[in-house]
Amino acid sequence: MTTTTESARPGPESGMPMPVPHQRKRIPGWLRGVIWAVVAIGVMSAASYSTGVSSLTSSNTTSTALRLALPILLCALGGLWAERAGVINIGLEGMMILGTWGAAWGAYYGGVWIGLLAAIGFGALGGLLHAVATVTFRVNHIVSGVAINLLGLGVAKYLANLIFEPLSGNPRQSPPVPKFDTYSAAGLSDWLGSMEDQQRVGLSDVAGILKGLVTGVAPLTMIAIVLVPLSYWVLWRTRFGLRLRSCGENPVAAESLGVNVYRYKYVGVLISGALAGMGGASLVLLKGGADYLENQTNGRGYIGLAAMIFGNWRPGGLLGGAALFGYADGLQLAGGGEAVLALLYGTVLLLAMIVIVQLFRRRWIAAGLGVVGAGILYTIYWTNDTLPSDLIPYTAHFVTLIVLAVASQRLRPPKADGALYRRGEGD
Structure with a gap:
């Protein structure tokens, strides 16, 4: 009869190496984003070819979507800065409203850059x-x-009555204000335009999307896009960002290490308001948009907050959420009801791919929701030749919410987000 002793087992005592558990390498977040972007473009290209609706991937739709996604992106970034510091900020809508008024007031008296600075200040x-x-x-x-x-x-309504009514005669609207100039990559834009006009499957779709991204781009758009990787670098790659995020995870522990929690929370919320104000400025100072109007934000602050949550409090994720909302909004403006109906077909294809991924990850609830959502959208697409005009503005956002809900990963907000903190309470 043979007995097994401890010394016979592999380990440090026996001189034999311990088995190392296999760890699956995770795909970097930026690479996952690129993969999903390629998949989405491929799906929209297939939907455009199948339905004959070219506006799904046209440069006009992409350009409009980029302009409409901008305020949502900036508000989402604002929410990220505040909530990573531990402060829930559903006041983004109000800060954005202040930004719209500040942008119109500053631009009217001092030009577009003064308008942008005024919007940042009011936010x-x-x-x-x-x-x-x-x-x-x-x-x-x-x-x-x-x-x-x-x-x-x-406050915006009072200031508009006080300042704008004598100038425009309308207390709900500002006088015409200057807009940001736009710039295009001339040679590249022309080449992409010729490729788009050839109507080649896949190739022309990609060319149309790229042309929309490099044609008629305003400086504010460039700044907003740069702010996404910049926010990631500051929050995740600097000592300042580590301390700010520690205030949102465990402020008591951060205080014990010498971090001035109050200061970092103030900084996070101030930056949050400034970014929301920039979002308001994008509604007023970009070409194609209106001058200041009462209720101009139309709930975009809340949509930005939703994009941030679905992006799992990460810059790359919220960029994807803002892009989806902007694309849905831009499509219904550029293509009308026919394009929105074609979007339903494309969304069914995208949901089918998402369901496969969720089944592979064994996320049964998300996969089930995807099947149900795809079934509802395909039924609407199959039984309608066009959509009622009253439903068109809401259908695109409904589709976006379904995609975000099904594709979202396990949400992980900062642990102390929304907690009421008092200095010294951990002593």
Whole structure:
């Protein structure tokens, strides 16, 4: 009879190497984003070919989508900075409203760059009020955010009555304000345009999308796009970002290590308000958009917050969410009901691929939701030749929400997000 002793087992005592558990290499986040972008373009190209609706991948749709995604992207980035510091900011809508008024006022008297700075200042002022309420006086973050939204709407309305009514005769609208000039990559844009006109399957679709991204681009658009990797680098690759994120994860532990939690929370919310103000400026100062109008934001602050959540509080993820919302909005403006109906068909194809991925990951609930959503959308597509005009503006966003809900990963917000913190409470 043979007995097994401890020394006979592989390990440090026996001199034999311990087995190393196999760890599956994770795909980097940026590479996953690129893969999904390629998949989405391929799906929209297939849908465009199958339905005969070229506006799904046209340069006009892409250019419009980029302009409409900009305020959502900037608000989502604003939400990211605040919530990574541990402060829930549903007051983005109010800060954005203040930014629209500040942009029109500053641009009318000093030009577009002064308008942008004024929008950033007014948005940051809204962020300061939110920080004072939530950080200093420990007001519930949701209550304070709602108050900021109401206050922003009221202040902008009062200032418009005071400043704009004598100039334009309309208290709900500003006089015409200057817009940002736009720039194009001339040679590249012309070449892509010729490729798009050839209507080659796949190739012309990619050319149309790329042309929309390099034609008629404003400096504010370039700044907003650069802010995405810049925010990632600052928050995840610098000492300042590590300390700010520690305030959103465990402020008591951060305080014990010498971090001034109040200061970092204030900085995070101020940057959040400034970015939301920039989002408001993009509605006023970009060509193709209107001058200042009352209720001009139309809930984009809330949509930006949703994009941030579905992006799992990461810059790359929220970029994808903002792009989806902007594309859906731009498509219904550029292509009308026919294009939105074609979008339903493309979404069914995209959901089918997402369901396969979720089944592979053994996420049964998400896969089931994808099957149900695909079934509903295909039924709508199959039983309708066109959509009622009243439903067109909402259908695209409904489609976007379904895709985001099914494709979203396990959400992981900052652990202390929304927690009321008081200095020294961990002692």
